[in-house]
Amino acid sequence: MKQQILANKFQTHAYGRAGANAWWFMPTALTICLAATSFFLEPYMAHIATCWIIYGLLGLSLDLVWGRSGTLSLGQTALFGLGGYAGSIVAINFAHLTGNTLIWSVPVGAFVGALVAAGLGWFIFFGRMGPLQIAILTYTFTLILWTTSVSFSAKIGSAVVGGDNGMSNIPSLIIAFGENAQSLEPNDMFLVVLLISAGVYVSLRALMGSPFGLICDCIRLEPVKTELLGYDIRRYQTAVFIIGGSIAGIAGALYGGWANYLNPSIFSVQEALLVPIYVLVGGRGTLAGAFLGAVAVGGLSFWLGGGVIGSQTTIIMGICLILLVLFLKKGLLGAAIDVWWWLRHSRTSGEEQTSGSKDAVQIDSDLLDQFLLRNGKKQQGVLETKQASKKFGGVVAVDRVSQLFRPGQLRCLIGPNGAGKSTFLRCCTGTYKLDGGVIIFGGQDITTWEPFARVKAGIGIKMQLAQVFDEFDVRQNLWVAAYSRTKNRQSADQAADKMLAMLGMIRQQHNPASELSHGQQQWLDIGMVLCLSPTLILLDEPAAGMSVEEKRQLSQLVRTLAATASVVVVEHDMEFVRTLNAEVTVLHQGAVFAQGNIEDLRKDERILDIYLGRRKNVRDI
Amino acid sequence: MEFGIDYLIAVAVSSMTSASILIIASLGLAIIFGLMGVINLAHGEFIMIGAYTALFASKVGIPFPVAVCFATLITALFGAVIERLIIRRLYGRILDTLLVTWGLSLVLYQSAVLLFGSVTPGIGMPLANVQIGNYTISAYLLFLIFVAFALSVVTYVLLTHTNYGIMARAAIQNREIAASLGIEAGRINTITFAYGAALAGFAGGILLPAVPATPNMGFAFVIKAFLAVVVAGPVALTGTVVAGGALGAIASATSSFWTTVAGDIFFFVATIVILRLFPQGISLRWRLKL
Numbered sequence A: 001m002k003q004q005i006l007a008n009k010f011q012t013h014a015y016g017r018a019g020a021n022a023w024w025f026m027p028t029a030l031t032i033c034l035a036a037t038s039f040f041l042e043p044y045m046a047h048i049a050t051c052w053i054i055y056g057l058l059g060l061s062l063d064l065v066w067g068r069s070g071t072l073s074l075g076q077t078a079l080f081g082l083g084g085y086a087g088s089i090v091a092i093n094f095a096h097l098t099g100n101t102l103i104w105s106v107p108v109g110a111f112v113g114a115l116v117a118a119g120l121g122w123f124i125f126f127g128r129m130g131p132l133q134i135a136i137l138t139y140t141f142t143l144i145l146w147t148t149s150v151s152f153s154a155k156i157g158s159a160v161v162g163g164d165n166g167m168s169n170i171p172s173l174i175i176a177f178g179e180n181a182q183s184l185e186p187n188d189m190f191l192v193v194l195l196i197s198a199g200v201y202v203s204l205r206a207l208m209g210s211p212f213g214l215i216c217d218c219i220r221l222e223p224v225k226t227e228l229l230g231y232d233i234r235r236y237q238t239a240v241f242i243i244g245g246s247i248a249g250i251a252g253a254l255y256g257g258w259a260n261y262l263n264p265s266i267f268s269v270q271e272a273l274l275v276p277i278y279v280l281v282g283g284r285g286t287l288a289g290a291f292l293g294a295v296a297v298g299g300l301s302f303w304l305g306g307g308v309i310g311s312q313t314t315i316i317m318g319i320c321l322i323l324l325v326l327f328l329k330k331g332l333l334g335a336a337i338d339v340w341w342w343l344r345h346s347r348t349s350g351e352e353q354t355s356g357s358k359d360a361v362q363i364d365s366d367l368l369d370q371f372l373l374r375n376g377k378k379q380q381g382v383l384e385t386k387q388a389s390k391k392f393g394g395v396v397a398v399d400r401v402s403q404l405f406r407p408g409q410l411r412c413l414i415g416p417n418g419a420g421k422s423t424f425l426r427c428c429t430g431t432y433k434l435d436g437g438v439i440i441f442g443g444q445d446i447t448t449w450e451p452f453a454r455v456k457a458g459i460g461i462k463m464q465l466a467q468v469f470d471e472f473d474v475r476q477n478l479w480v481a482a483y484s485r486t487k488n489r490q491s492a493d494q495a496a497d498k499m500l501a502m503l504g505m506i507r508q509q510h511n512p513a514s515e516l517s518h519g520q521q522q523w524l525d526i527g528m529v530l531c532l533s534p535t536l537i538l539l540d541e542p543a544a545g546m547s548v549e550e551k552r553q554l555s556q557l558v559r560t561l562a563a564t565a566s567v568v569v570v571e572h573d574m575e576f577v578r579t580l581n582a583e584v585t586v587l588h589q590g591a592v593f594a595q596g597n598i599e600d601l602r603k604d605e606r607i608l609d610i611y612l613g614r615r616k617n618v619r620d621i
Numbered sequence B: 001m002e003f004g005i006d007y008l009i010a011v012a013v014s015s016m017t018s019a020s021i022l023i024i025a026s027l028g029l030a031i032i033f034g035l036m037g038v039i040n041l042a043h044g045e046f047i048m049i050g051a052y053t054a055l056f057a058s059k060v061g062i063p064f065p066v067a068v069c070f071a072t073l074i075t076a077l078f079g080a081v082i083e084r085l086i087i088r089r090l091y092g093r094i095l096d097t098l099l100v101t102w103g104l105s106l107v108l109y110q111s112a113v114l115l116f117g118s119v120t121p122g123i124g125m126p127l128a129n130v131q132i133g134n135y136t137i138s139a140y141l142l143f144l145i146f147v148a149f150a151l152s153v154v155t156y157v158l159l160t161h162t163n164y165g166i167m168a169r170a171a172i173q174n175r176e177i178a179a180s181l182g183i184e185a186g187r188i189n190t191i192t193f194a195y196g197a198a199l200a201g202f203a204g205g206i207l208l209p210a211v212p213a214t215p216n217m218g219f220a221f222v223i224k225a226f227l228a229v230v231v232a233g234p235v236a237l238t239g240t241v242v243a244g245g246a247l248g249a250i251a252s253a254t255s256s257f258w259t260t261v262a263g264d265i266f267f268f269v270a271t272i273v274i275l276r277l278f279p280q281g282i283s284l285r286w287r288l289k290l
Helices: A002-011 A025-037 A043-068 A076-098 A102-126 A131-151 A186-208 A211-221 A223-228 A233-259 A269-282 A288-303 A311-327 A331-352 A365-372 A421-429 A451-457 A474-486 A489-503 A518-531 A548-564 A574-580 A598-602 A605-612 B005-036 B043-059 B064-085 B094-116 B139-161 B163-173 B175-180 B185-206 B217-232 B236-257 B260-277
Strands: A153-156 A159-162 A383-392 A395-405 A410-414 A436-441 A459-462 A536-540 A566-570 A583-588 A591-597 B129-132 B135-138
Touching: A025 A186, A043 A076, A043 A186, A043 A211, A043 A233, A043 A269, A043 A288, A076 A102, A076 A131, A076 A159, A076 A233, A076 A269, A102 A131, A102 A233, A131 A269, A131 B094, A131 B217, A131 B260, A186 A211, A186 A233, A186 A288, A211 A223, A211 A233, A211 A474, A223 A233, A223 A451, A269 A288, A269 A311, A269 A331, A269 B094, A288 A311, A288 A331, A311 B094, A365 A489, A365 A518, A365 A548, A383 A421, A395 A421, A395 A436, A395 A591, A410 A421, A410 A548, A410 A574, A421 A451, A421 A459, A421 A536, A421 A566, A451 A459, A459 A518, A474 A489, A474 A518, A489 A518, A518 A536, A518 A548, A548 A566, A548 A574, A574 A598, A583 A598, A583 A605, A591 A598, A591 A605, B005 B043, B005 B129, B005 B135, B005 B139, B005 B163, B005 B185, B005 B217, B005 B236, B043 B064, B043 B094, B043 B185, B043 B217, B064 B185, B094 B217, B129 B139, B135 B139, B139 B163, B139 B185, B139 B236, B163 B175, B163 B185, B175 B185, B217 B236, B217 B260, B236 B260
Parallel strands: A410 A566, A410 A583, A459 A536, A536 A566
Antiparallel strands: A153 A159, A383 A395, A383 A436, A583 A591, B129 B135
């Protein structure tokens, strides 16, 4: 586990951590070395190797979508093929105007790939489909293209798309201009494709090293939490899918120019299968691994004598996929990075160890007030639910709950397991949509709002299980939360540092969040919520896993927060509830059962009955 | 073109037949998905194994009904072996099972191409024809409607009203608790996967007169079967019968009035629209057990 986290540090971000890393050094050096080989490679070898690089680019598009933002798409070859067909059709028709073909085919390929990906992405992400549905739908999309393209014949300008016969006479890659411009020789084509691919890779690495990439990683690790930090994950996922689509389209356009011929087999199941294999062989999430995988797989099938995809090659590829998923989950590059980190870490382990225990929380009410100011002024985080109801199948989890939460009034929700407390909170954040009733927040009807919009409006929640991004360190967790509000790197830095100091976690700031104890993860999650400057704070079992001393600090923090913001605490720990000295609402079977201060409620026999499951008052509710 | 009443009846019957074929082909997939959370992309190739087994069995003179039973058994054994060797390492990792079974699917497909060539002879319809006005329909196809119905009911009862079914559903819902109640989750899962494979083998055999055995027959079936299962959602068995039946019947009717391609496109478009409206499947709020 630890090894994995360390390895992931290699590819994640400098944000929220000290020291920039010179990630661009390796790819540049490698590109220069490979470019040098283009001068003495055998032309036939150069021709074959060009194809591997193009497939590597296709693999890169999947690794971005799957490895980094966590969406398994089986439709990358569809985007590749569409980009290839579109780019080639335009190149056939217009290349004679300039002599050059690249300036036609590559932009058109990229555009068509991006456009189709945008349509698909809008559909699957804004439809909030699950990972399985996405995989099946993208696979179906590829298969529809396969079946329709076989019988699709058309003449577009001078380009003839001949159904099963394919489209021939696609001009080769030409980079010179003018009437006498010549097609590239295999070695020069290798060089050009290499440089284009290197350019795409470096741009993508730069993009993924920015906060955008950090948020993509968040979505892969914890999509629900990412949305509860106020990020519209649908837009990020669609954006990533569009970028992936344009990369696949570029690869397709290059492929058309390389092969001079395209046919429907580009959409076939066998082709589609190869893309995840490239990614898995190289190492999912490493980006560079896609190229390594394409070269390894291409080299293997070349060596087996199939050239492209011979009959036995399919069997071997199928077996490879099975073995990779079963035994080499992290691929070649992933495994290499593991070993490298392990070697490095074992040398320096002595100094990097930090103490496990955390310092006391420093509650500074002025600082808290600063955190809770939105746009420089205090806002009223008044939340009102009217007859809010939520059903699951036949179970009524929340039954016509009408409540009003106001700043300055701390509120506790208690009730036995299954009373609907957590479900009620999730209805407030929009994770669950109401089946009946209305939710009004800050004077606006938010009943149909998406969770991220509610968070932006000022609702912050710590869910029952502390949700932190395991692979990130403590400071990065806080930074991502702060960046959601500030959208500014410097302000996010400052906010993360202040929150670290307040939580007493400065010494642990570079520890992976997964190494924290349960109680520390609770603190970190609460810190992330506070970084959002919420005006309504919902805390679901915040004291679970905390020591007596930590509970005392938490109680003080909650009471301080309640002076400025609306705070709702769900808790089973009655001693902790008592220290909050708040108004208590008892939920039972989804409905409000009783309300009052804790001392009065403790004397109420009916509440003891529902907690203990005693007969008398349980039946008639 | 005049649509006589006999034509409409013939279209209705052939739509029901297509729907039944789809239901027969999808049941095994639905069981494996619904009970084990595994998407078996090699399901189509399991059907193919059943079809080839039944074909060769009847070629050597075994009566067709016995050949179908034989096909069921062989495919079940194959499924059990695959579960032991591969699937059991991957429970809970749904996308990984999808990738692994995808690889398996291509291995089986390509092996069939190498072993049997891409075209093999079919076998004749075992039963006589039925006349509807000017149209004739094979009685065997009508028999398939009955088979689809009977198979669905038997599977439902088996999985909801027998000890095995209850244990199987317990084993997948919570492995530890099931184990602590004395249920051998590993063995139950092998049986369930083998049962899903058996349904595929049975489908391959029983459909053989209607759908000849070819290496790529799996692809033809399995896409629509997946879509039916994904559209169905959490209540996998009943949902798949409903989704597969409705989509299959309407697509078949569409292709009777227009073209086969129109029928396919209708199927895909309808699926996409339904998934947009019910991203988690149509049965999310149903209160059935399976």
